[in-house]
Amino acid sequence: MAQIEYAAPASIKEAVGLMANGGNSARVLAGGTDLLVQLRAGRLKPGLIVDVKSIDEMCSISVNKNDFRIGAAVCGAEVNEHKRLKKAWPGVCEALDLIGSTQIQGRATLGGNLCNASPAADSVPALIAASAVATIAGPNGRRKVPVEKISKGPGKTVLKKGEIVVYFTLPKPAPRSGDAYLRMIPRTEMDIAMVGAGVSLTVDKSGTCTAARVAIGAVAPIVLLVADGAKALIGTKIDDAALNALAAAASAACNPIDDMRGTIEYRTQVAGVLACRAALIAFERTRS
Amino acid sequence: MPTVSMTVNGAEVSVEVENRTLLVQLLREQLRLTGTHVGCDTSQCGACVVHMDGIPVKSCTILAVQAADADVLTIEGVADGDTLHPMQAAFRENHGLQCGFCTSGMVMAGLDIARRFPDVDDATVRRELSGNFCRCTGYHNIVKSIVAGAHAMNEAGG
Ligand SMILES: Cc1cc2nc3c(=O)[nH]c(=O)nc-3n(C[C@H](O)[C@H](O)[C@H](O)COP(=O)(O)OP(=O)(O)OC[C@H]3O[C@@H](n4cnc5c(N)ncnc54)[C@H](O)[C@@H]3O)c2cc1C
Ligand code: FES
Ligand code: FES
Numbered sequence: 532m533a534q535i536e537y538a539a540p541a542s543i544k545e546a547v548g549l550m551a552n553g554g555n556s557a558r559v560l561a562g563g564t565d566l567l568v569q570l571r572a573g574r575l576k577p578g579l580i581v582d583v584k585s586i587d588e589m590c591s592i593s594v595n596k597n598d599f600r601i602g603a604a605v606c607g608a609e610v611n612e613h614k615r616l617k618k619a620w621p622g623v624c625e626a627l628d629l630i631g632s633t634q635i636q637g638r639a640t641l642g643g644n645l646c647n648a649s650p651a652a653d654s655v656p657a658l659i660a661a662s663a664v665a666t667i668a669g670p671n672g673r674r675k676v677p678v679e680k681i682s683k684g685p686g687k688t689v690l691k692k693g694e695i696v697v698y699f700t701l702p703k704p705a706p707r708s709g710d711a712y713l714r715m716i717p718r719t720e721m722d723i724a725m726v727g728a729g730v731s732l733t734v735d736k737s738g739t740c741t742a743a744r745v746a747i748g749a750v751a752p753i754v755l756l757v758a759d760g761a762k763a764l765i766g767t768k769i770d771d772a773a774l775n776a777l778a779a780a781a782s783a784a785c786n787p788i789d790d791m792r793g794t795i796e797y798r799t800q801v802a803g804v805l806a807c808r809a810a811l812i813a814f815e816r817t818r819s
Numbered sequence: 820m821p822t823v824s825m826t827v828n829g830a831e832v833s834v835e836v837e838n839r840t841l842l843v844q845l846l847r848e849q850l851r852l853t854g855t856h857v858g859c860d861t862s863q864c865g866a867c868v869v870h871m872d873g874i875p876v877k878s879c880t881i882l883a884v885q886a887a888d889a890d891v892l893t894i895e896g897v898a899d900g901d902t903l904h905p906m907q908a909a910f911r912e913n914h915g916l917q918c919g920f921c922t923s924g925m926v927m928a929g930l931d932i933a934r935r936f937p938d939v940d941d942a943t944v945r946r947e948l949s950g951n952f953c954r955c956t957g958y959h960n961i962v963k964s965i966v967a968g969a970h971a972m973n974e975a976g977g
Contacts, residue, residue, distance in 0.1 A: 537821070537838035537884050560882075567880050568862050570839070580838065582885060632950020633931070634868055634875045720949040721863060 539582040543589070543668045543697060546581050551670045551693030553579035559695055560584075561604045562638035564631065565647040589642070589697055592616065597703055603642025603665070603696040607654070608633075610641070620701060621816060622710030622729055622809075626657035629714060632721065642696045648682040649723075651749040655682075656729035657712040659746035659756050663701050669694035679746070682753040705742070708733040709816025711809040714748075715801050717792050724749045725792040728781070728805035730813045732764060740764045745777065745810070750785040750802045757784045760806060769814045777810055778803030823887045827852070828896025836883040843867045843878035845886075846893060854894040854923045858952070865951030868924040869893045875931040877950070894923035897930070905975055906930050906968035915964030917955035924951050925961055933969035941966060 536553075540546045550557050556578035560566055569575040583589050589604040592613055599616055607627035610616055617624045630639050630653050644652045645665070659679045667674050670693045678699070681688050690696070704710075710731035716722040727748035735741050745760030763776035782803040789795050824833040827850060834849050846852045846869070855878060858866035862880045869878045870892040897904045903911065906929050916922040925948075932939055932947045944962045953961060 535838045537882070539884075560885075563880055563882070563885070564862060567841070567882065568860075571841075571860055571879075580882075582882075584885070632865070633928070633947055634865065634877045634950045635862070635880075637874050637876060638880065 533576065533578070535577055536579040537582065538579065539585045541585045541587075543586060543695065546583055546586060546695055547668055547670060547693050549579065549581050550695060553581070555692075557581060559642075559646070561640040561643040562606055562635075563643075564635050564639045565643055565649075583642075583695065589695075599701045599703070601641060601699045601701065603645075603698055604640050606636065606638055606640050608636040611636075616701075619704050620657075620661050620710055622712045622731065622813065623654065623657045623661050623663075623701070626654045626712035626714075626727075626729065629653045629712075641699060645678065645681055646688055646690065646696060648684070648686050648688050648753075650682075650685060650752055650754060651724040651727065652754070653712070653714060653724055653727055653748070655754045656727045656746035656748040657710065658699065658701075658729075659754060660710055660712070660729035660731040660744045661701050662731070662744060663699045665699055666697045667694050668697045673697070675700075679754065679756045684752040704731075705733045707735070707817045708742075709813040709819075711812035711816065713805045713809045713812070715793075715805060723792070726750055726787075726798050726801045726805055727754075728802065728809045730760075730806065730809040732769075732810065732813050732817065734814070734817045738768050740767055740769060740773075740814075743810075745781065745806055747781055747784065747802050747806060750787040750798050752786075755784050757781055757806070759783070764810060769810060774807045774810065778807050781806035821884060823883055825886050825888060826890045828891070828893060834883070838882065838884055840883040841879055842869070842871075842876075842881040842883050842886050842891070845883040846878060846891075852893050852895050856920055856923060858920060858924075863950070863952065864921070865924040865928060866921055868927040868951065870927060870931065875928055892927075894926060897926065904930075905971035906933065906965070909968030909971060910961075910964040913960050913964040913967055915956070915960045921951060921953040921955075925953070925965075929965040929968055932965055933972050937969060937973040939966055939969045 558577040589602040714724040714727040732743040743761040743764040759780035767773035785799040787798040856866035858864035
């Protein structure tokens with residue numbers, strides 16, 4: 532078996548340098564819960580592994596005046612222990628809380644969930660609904676990309692050679708905002724989403740929706756931001772007519788696969804149902 | 820080949836490994852601590868759970884080089900000589916195992932559950948055990964064991 536090189540740099544600059552010079556088989560290692568499984572299965576043969584867990588900027592959470600910054604290598608369990616984040620973005624936190632088991636959540640990171648580029652990644656619809664933006668560092672400096680623009684299809688991202696996701700920025704929610712994430716799995720736990728839906732919304736004092744974002748996962752090659760779903764909610768009091776329109780928009784956006792977890796018809800219908808249920812929970816949370 | 824140093828069950832060890840070596844391979848094949856088991860190749864079963872710096876991890880999903888300088892606790896380090904730890908004793912008393920393949924992972928998970936929820940109830944144990952599979956017991960007696968073990972640890976003052 533070919534030798535694998537391993538490095539655990541302490542700075543972004545060093546990590547980017549290693550990734551840029553490491554050839555096409557260089558891989559970032561964060562929690563390893565996708566990468567090491569793929570390595571063991573022989574599906575991935577990295578020549579160089581760059582462990583980013585020693586880079587402070589990637590492993591910390593900070594609260595700024597207008598936003599939260601979550602390091603790409605922060606694990607889900609740590610996000611769930613952060614009280615202010617949990618209060619601001621409960622939907623993002625509940626999505627992270629669904630990933631694997633306790634032992635997986637203590638390792639699995641946000642950056643890994645996004646960059647593994649599975650259409651069923653649970654945190655991604657919630658992050659998209661939350662308007663999260665990824666800051667990417669590369670050989671030519673830094674750039675910011677909205678989370679919905681990162682994946683290009685299963686296992687593929689827009690990251691160029693040498694690029695690493697450093698952190699995610701989530702805005703501080705406006706007053707009377709709420710978010711939620713729901714997924715459907717064939718078993719009760721430890722399974723991959725057949726459909727996932729993340730919704731965030733804001734209402735005015737009269738309870739009328741003024742802003743919304745709807746994202747659905749596992750029903751297309753990438754997680755989808757459903758603009759028509761948001762339009763169905765804005766200007767309404769999340770009444771039955773709005774929910775029906777949301778369900779229709781979510782189902783219309785689907786382009787799913789048929790597999791052992793669910794048929795095309797089932798996934799398409801469930802996407803509409805889950806989007807509505809997530810919208811109702813998010814709506815309820817605008818009051819707390 | 821790199822040499823990694825870590826503490827395993829209180830003892831300092833230094834071992835030569837390949838970069839691809841998993842922590843579980845280091846423990847089982849190099850240190851001959853075969854109480855930690857491998858029950859799957861997809862990181863799902865939990866037979867390989869150990870504590871790394873006090874946190875439960877699946878040792879099949881961590882490179883040995885990532886555990887450099889860490890403090891690792893395996894099932895072999897849980898008992899006090901010939902005296903079983905209260906969590907182990909609870910598994911024996913409550914018939915918490917049949918073939919025993921999952922048991923070391925269950926005990927390691929149980930110790931962490933007891934630390935985080937001293938007054939734990941059945942529902943919490945069931946939720947927390949989602950990453951540990953058992954083919955034999957139907958879980959009922961494992962849940963009973965962990966609840967009893969956690970309460971015994973609580974009474975003994977942790
Ligand atoms: C038992 C089990 C259950 C699981 N259950 C779920 C589930 O319910 N829902 C779910 O969504 N996922 C699940 N997963 C998949 C996995 O745990 C998640 O996708 C996790 O978030 C991956 O994060 P990681 O830090 O472990 O990634 P890693 O394995 O370290 O990396 C994943 C990929 O992303 C790349 N990468 C990582 N970080 C960066 C970065 N900062 N910049 C650029 N590239 C990067 C890596 O090179 C690699 O290709 C499960 C996995 C297991 C083993
Ligand atoms: S052997 Fe590690 S989870 Fe199965
Ligand atoms: S006792 Fe046999 S697998 Fe659990």
